[in-house]
Amino acid sequence: MAVPLTADAFVRALRAEGVRVREHPDWKTRNRNHKGRWGPVHGVMLHHTAGRDSLALCRDGTQSLPGPLCIGLIGKDGTVQLLGHGRTNHAGNGSAALLAAVRADADVPTGPGPDAVDGNAHFYGFEIENLGDGRDPYPAAQLDAAERVSAAVCRAHGWPAGSVVAHKEWTRRKIDPSFSMAEMRGRVATRLRTAPTTPTRPPQKPPQEPVYEPFPGAAFFAPGRHSPLITQVGRRLVAEGCGRYTIGPGPRWTDADRASYAAWQRKLGYSGSDADGVPGRASWDRLRIPRTS
Template sequence: MAPPASASAFLRALKAEGLDVVEVGDWAGHNRNSKGAWGPVHGVMIHHTVTKGSARTVDICRKGYSGLPGPLCHGVITKDGRVHLVGYGRANHAGLGDPDVLRAVIAERALPADNEATVDGNRHFYGFECENLGDGKDPWPNAQVEAIVRVGTALCRHHGWDEESVIRHLDWQPGKVDPRGLDWSDIKKRIAKRLGTKTPAAPAPRPTVPKRPVVDLSQLVAAARTNPRASGQPVTYSGVRTVEAALVDEGLLAKRYSDGHYGTTTIAAYSAWQRRLGYRGTDADGIPGKTSLVKLGQRHGFDVRN
């Protein structure tokens, strides 16, 4: 779980990373919050604009256009490497995307193929539009690429995320191609280097149709009963990560505790989920039962077996 940074903290994070930031009008209060929730946030999404000319690009991203009101992002990264802040809060940039991708972002692991559009990305991602025609020929100047790296680094550093929390629009929504022509492997390596983390491995081949995760109830219960007493962060059952990712998206578990260890923090988060369903007393002890787990899976795209 990560509540969005305040507008002032967002601005400080960008400037602290050495970015040239331009504040456009009333950016900090310009948003679409009246249309839906903003947060919890889980990552940063990068786009291209299919426009030419910095002033025109910034104006479109701030105001929007017929059928899609602005802001269309939080910041516009122009070809000169400047970051123009045009809005803050809910913005019309991500649209509906794949729940499997969201779970992977939360878990900070390699992304599956995006083949669904059912989850509200405007709620969960910071968005940055980059001035580029998106035809695969328009160049990406070094100053602009460096700014993309620093934007991703700034927000990862603020929230304690790693480079896997920075994704492209094409990773999120079927049919999208942006940011086209950008060397994404290089971007991620440079973010990792700035963050001081390990260089990300080459992405694994993506399945054509990702399968829904399956959580084994008996193994999950065993982890819940044994992990709290274990030292360190043992990953005794891989399905714990699936459940923790769902609890993060429910706003019940901080993302930094989504580590595969069903410890006391995860027990408290699952107990809160049980209470949300109406359970009380020993029925809300944080140890999963089939009914509560099935309901969590129905909301977050995994199946349950005994």
């Protein structure tokens, strides 16, 4: 049982463990504490996002599940995006047996029990950027960051590595994260036996000019807009197998361009009004329009 770390103590613990963090605006006060208690806390819960470009979702959530959906999002490069602090919508109801085992420093039970306990009140939640399909890799830097954030929280509270659990161990409803938790707990246990260390980083390269066109804003794509950039967009959509052109693509924004872009949005997993053919920043960044100027 433990009182949650303050936001300042939490980020100090992460940095002391060598975690590379990015602090988003207002993360220290963004939470769901008005919906229920935060604490006492008993452990760390790890998740995978089941998708890419998950930052906005983890920060803001959805209409039915408001954000933040985690305290931190662990990217492929090992950077931990701090999005909230306190109660977050990451765990939901889960196993009383697992919670009892964590509190008693006992082994994690085999198979979660009934969904009987509110995990949002008792665990620090971290999302890990991964499709969770068994084919999307977890780079070494990302697993190292997951190990470090888990160890940092455990070290700050005096918890053993057994306090690090998976969403899939909490409830039968989930399968995340899609890696071995026994191995992750072993890594955390090894780290906790030594003093914190900072990861070795390669020499910093001078900043380079962006190689892709920056997002011009949704308003740029008004019907009839004429620009060489629109031709470039169309060529990339065709290259991605999303072209819906009978003629072109060309420099004028037309219904064919919008239909092609909607196909791209659907390819990324968007649907409904989120696949309306109007470019948004997340889908634009993934299309990677070569810079022409």
